[in-house]
Amino acid sequence: MDLVWRCLCIICTLAVSIRHSFEQKFDFASYYGDYMVLQREPAGAVIWGYGSNGANVTLTLLGNVINISQIAQVVDGKWKAVLPPMKPGGPFTLAARQENTNGNVTVRKITDILFGDVWLCGGQSNMEMTLSQVINSSEELSQAVKFHDVRVFSAALEQSETELYDLPRVLLPWSVPSAEVLGAGNFTYFSAVCWLFGRYLYAKLKYPIGLVESCWGGTIIETWSSPRVLQKCIPARSLSRLPKVEAAPLQSSVLWNAMIHPLLNMTIKGVIWYQGESNTDYHRDFYNCTFPAMIDDWRESFHQGSMKQTAEDFPFGFVQISSSEHLSKSEDYPILRWHQTADMGFVPNARMKNTFMAVSLDLVDDRSPWGSIHPRYKQDVAFRLTLGARAVVYGEKVSFQGPFPSKINYTEKVVDVTFSQEILYKGFSGDLFQFCCTDKTDCSSAYAAWETAQVVDHSSNSVRLLAPCSNDIGLRYAWFNWPCSFKKCLIYSADDILPAPPFIFNRVRKYKIW
Numbered sequence: 135m136d137l138v139w140r141c142l143c144i145i146c147t148l149a150v151s152i153r154h155s156f157e158q159k160f161d162f163a164s165y166y167g168d169y170m171v172l173q174r175e176p177a178g179a180v181i182w183g184y185g186s187n188g189a190n191v192t193l194t195l196l197g198n199v200i201n202i203s204q205i206a207q208v209v210d211g212k213w214k215a216v217l218p219p220m221k222p223g224g225p226f227t228l229a230a231r232q233e234n235t236n237g238n239v240t241v242r243k244i245t246d247i248l249f250g251d252v253w254l255c256g257g258q259s260n261m262e263m264t265l266s267q268v269i270n271s272s273e274e275l276s277q278a279v280k281f282h283d284v285r286v287f288s289a290a291l292e293q294s295e296t297e298l299y300d301l302p303r304v305l306l307p308w309s310v311p312s313a314e315v316l317g318a319g320n321f322t323y324f325s326a327v328c329w330l331f332g333r334y335l336y337a338k339l340k341y342p343i344g345l346v347e348s349c350w351g352g353t354i355i356e357t358w359s360s361p362r363v364l365q366k367c368i369p370a371r372s373l374s375r376l377p378k379v380e381a382a383p384l385q386s387s388v389l390w391n392a393m394i395h396p397l398l399n400m401t402i403k404g405v406i407w408y409q410g411e412s413n414t415d416y417h418r419d420f421y422n423c424t425f426p427a428m429i430d431d432w433r434e435s436f437h438q439g440s441m442k443q444t445a446e447d448f449p450f451g452f453v454q455i456s457s458s459e460h461l462s463k464s465e466d467y468p469i470l471r472w473h474q475t476a477d478m479g480f481v482p483n484a485r486m487k488n489t490f491m492a493v494s495l496d497l498v499d500d501r502s503p504w505g506s507i508h509p510r511y512k513q514d515v516a517f518r519l520t521l522g523a524r525a526v527v528y529g530e531k532v533s534f535q536g537p538f539p540s541k542i543n544y545t546e547k548v549v550d551v552t553f554s555q556e557i558l559y560k561g562f563s564g565d566l567f568q569f570c571c572t573d574k575t576d577c578s579s580a581y582a583a584w585e586t587a588q589v590v591d592h593s594s595n596s597v598r599l600l601a602p603c604s605n606d607i608g609l610r611y612a613w614f615n616w617p618c619s620f621k622k623c624l625i626y627s628a629d630d631i632l633p634a635p636p637f638i639f640n641r642v643r644k645y646k647i648w
């Protein structure tokens with residue numbers, strides 16, 4: 135009896151002290167801090183944190199022109215409020231004042247807050263590469279301080295088997311850019327593609343940009359996807375087989391759980407993504423399902439998590455993977471590039487709405503100190519991505535897609551490929567068009583025989599090929615791991631900025647005109 139009482143008492147004391155220490159914690163969630171950028175109008179920025187159950191929290195945004203107050207109640211140790219839509223600009227101070235049931239008042243403040251567009255940057259090592267690893271690194275680093283209104287934040291590398299509601303650890307708290315912050319090391323904060331994308335956007339938009347990095351080298355898309363995505367796209371028996379990767383986490387959903395799910399409660403403008411290399415030899419042929427399905431799932435989840443402030447169709451930009459292993463004859467890279475577009479070759483398309491893509495197969499770098507899989511030409515990658523954002527997200531009339539066939543006319547001996555826009559025919563890499571005779575093989579098979587199609591003529595928007603074949607043909611372009619040397623593929627936009635993306639059509643007659 136006595137023992138039972140004593141045990142009960144210990145449990146009671148524990149419960150009281152846990153409750154007590156829990157009640158004392160009053161703060162913002164991990165990713166709110168000094169120097170942050172909050173999402174501007176038309177959305178309202180979501181702010182949340184921890185507090186004592188039953189207490190009221192008053193949030194006040196203090197600025198030169200306006201002061202705004204919002205009240206939230208603490209439930210289950212958390213409070214949350216949506217600020218009214220704010221015009222871009224600042225700075226503001228955000229004060230959170232908690233008055234608990236004893237009348238005890240606590241105040242937390244974050245200062246130098248700007249309103250602007252918040253972009254989340256995800257993916258693997260090519261997104262992780264820093265400004266100290268790119269071409270013209272020292273020049274880029276020395277310029278960083280000039281962009282005071284582009285602010286950066288980085289989530290730490292963490293994995294979890296369950297969905298977390300806050301980041302377990304922050305790698306880089308919200309910071310004003312400097313050479314130290316942006317060039318801290320190799321593959322550690324801060325992402326060069328993310329930074330350059332933000333600063334190119336800033337140059338156009340002239341209002342603050344917030345950049346949130348959450349990425350991990352060597353990772354497969356399955357780690358960043360919720361179980362909903364994997365159930366939809368991957369047969370259960372395939373999920374148990376894991377790829378042979380060294381240092382990266384491999385288990386399904388572990389990075390979704392620890393590095394994406396916690397961020398759902400903040401309001402964001404959109405996402406950029408640079409990933410896929412690790413899926414060239416793992417679940418490659420599910421990527422045409424997993425990637426679009428992950429985009430859909432992130433959109434739905436961010437919309438719900440932010441009390442509908444993040445748009446349910448928010449823009450999603452991505453980099454079509456570059457090239458590695460010069461001599462590889464494998465088709466893993468071209469097939470993955472194709473799957474990145476849901477097998478349509480270009481975006482946005484019917485399956486992948488409100489997306490934009492930076493083609494990078496010609497930004498090769500076999501002298502990169504980090505291996506050819508890590509090209510240093512991140513300025514070009516980010517610039518092409520920015521063109522996509524400017525056109526798709528910000529409504530600017532700027533060209534952002536390379537030439538893609540709009541018509542293929544196959545007559546007796548020649549194939550006329552007409553492009554959707556004027557082209558620059560560079561004349562390099564003349565072997566990039568290939569055909570396959572359907573009278574010899576099934577062109578959709580992995581064993582189909584593809585041969586070089588000779589270019590016999592070209593005009594301002596078309597290319598004529600010889601196709602010595604009596605039956606229908608398959609036709610493909612740039613279907614190589616490493617199709618050309620730096621910026622020397624065959625076909626570009628007339629202004630020489632955007633390369634034609636790779637394509638494959640297994641039966642040309644069937645698609646004669648579209």
Ligand SMILES: *[C@@H]1O[C@H](CO)[C@@H](O)[C@H](O)[C@H]1NC(C)=O
Nearest residue numbers: 157158159160236238239240
């Ligand atoms: C008031 O709350 C703070 C933090 O929540 C705590 O540190 C302090 O001890 C409390 N004071 C009283 C009088 O309860």
Ligand SMILES: *[C@@H]1O[C@H](CO)[C@@H](O)[C@H](O)[C@H]1NC(C)=O
Nearest residue numbers: 195196197198199200201202
């Ligand atoms: C906002 O609040 C601060 C601090 O209470 C005060 O000094 C300032 O005058 C207020 N500004 C406006 C525009 O009301």
Ligand SMILES: *[C@@H]1O[C@H](CO)[C@@H](O)[C@H](O)[C@H]1NC(C)=O
Nearest residue numbers: 188189190233234235236237
């Ligand atoms: C919190 O606000 C509600 C509604 O305004 C009020 O009824 C309640 O007494 C407040 N609680 C505390 C602890 O001040």
Ligand SMILES: *[C@@H]1O[C@H](CO)[C@@H](O)[C@H](O)[C@H]1NC(C)=O
Nearest residue numbers: 269270273510511512513514
């Ligand atoms: C690197 O800097 C040089 C000299 O300023 C410039 O000509 C070149 O375009 C830059 N390269 C990149 C990739 O930014």
Ligand SMILES: *[C@@H]1O[C@H](CO)[C@@H](O)[C@H](O)[C@H]1NC(C)=O
Nearest residue numbers: 266267318319320321503504
């Ligand atoms: C980054 O990588 C380069 C090339 O391998 C190396 O020279 C340099 O020391 C590395 N820097 C750091 C901070 O590790």
Ligand SMILES: *[C@@H]1O[C@H](CO)[C@@H](O)[C@H](O)[C@H]1NC(C)=O
Nearest residue numbers: 419420421422423473476477
């Ligand atoms: C993805 O590609 C594979 C291989 O080409 C194909 O079998 C599959 O049907 C495609 N899936 C989708 C959803 O398009």
Ligand SMILES: *[C@@H]1O[C@H](CO)[C@@H](O)[C@H](O)[C@H]1NC(C)=O
Nearest residue numbers: 182212214299398399438439
């Ligand atoms: C954050 O979003 C998740 C997912 O929608 C939700 O379950 C959770 O309650 C939200 N957290 C807060 C503090 O509102």
Ligand SMILES: *[C@@H]1O[C@H](CO)[C@@H](O)[C@H](O)[C@H]1NC(C)=O
Nearest residue numbers: 541543544545546548550647
């Ligand atoms: C296809 O090419 C043939 C031969 O050059 C030409 O006569 C015909 O008009 C072309 N058809 C289309 C639809 O462009």
